[in-house]
Amino acid sequence: MTIKLSPADEAEFRRILKKVCRRSRMLESARHIQHGSTSVFRHSVSVAYVTFYLARRFGIQTDAHTLVRGALLHDYFLYDWHERDDTHRWHGFIHAERALANAMEDFELNEIEQDMIRKHMFPLNRKPPRCREAWLLCLADKLCSGRETVAGIWERRKVLQRR
Numbered sequence: 001m002t003i004k005l006s007p008a009d010e011a012e013f014r015r016i017l018k019k020v021c022r023r024s025r026m027l028e029s030a031r032h033i034q035h036g037s038t039s040v041f042r043h044s045v046s047v048a049y050v051t052f053y054l055a056r057r058f059g060i061q062t063d064a065h066t067l068v069r070g071a072l073l074h075d076y077f078l079y080d081w082h083e084r085d086d087t088h089r090w091h092g093f094i095h096a097e098r099a100l101a102n103a104m105e106d107f108e109l110n111e112i113e114q115d116m117i118r119k120h121m122f123p124l125n126r127k128p129p130r131c132r133e134a135w136l137l138c139l140a141d142k143l144c145s146g147r148e149t150v151a152g153i154w155e156r157r158k159v160l161q162r163r
């Protein structure tokens with residue numbers, strides 16, 4: 001399956017991405033690794049892109065700005081979860097709330113965006129999403145995370161084979 005937005009949607013996506021980056025600390029997340037060798041920033045952009053693509057592909061009516069902004073901020077926890085630090089313990093369970101708190105400091109988020117960020121770790125976080133945007137994000141996050149993790153394993157194997 002080729003994941004490619006139409007030129008008009010691509011332009012819209014870039015416009016929203018630029019706006020979010022300008023008004024937030026999101027670029028800081030480029031310093032932190034998420035899965036394999038993929039940074040949190042890159043992961044967040046990929047997830048937002050796929051979320052937007054899935055909405056368009058399946059004809060799901062939604063506000064593009066809300067959908068993309070909510071998805072971009074879903075992992076806005078702003079720390080390196082690989083570092084040993086008591087505040088990062090239980091990262092999988094707590095980072096959605098941390099991301100939401102950070103995002104609320106930088107933006108006035110609507111209810112859909114809040115639900116997207118808070119529920120994106122379902123079913124690890126047990127409360128299910130309340131809106132279709134959050135379900136789309138949940139799916140896109142798992143697709144991208146799986147791909148990034150597998151790519152990371154392949155990269156490590158290649159490095160080991162070269163030794």
Ligand SMILES: [Fe+2]
Pocket residue numbers: 074075095096120121
């Ligand atoms: Fe997450």
Ligand SMILES: [Fe+2]
Pocket residue numbers: 043047074075141145
């Ligand atoms: Fe994520």
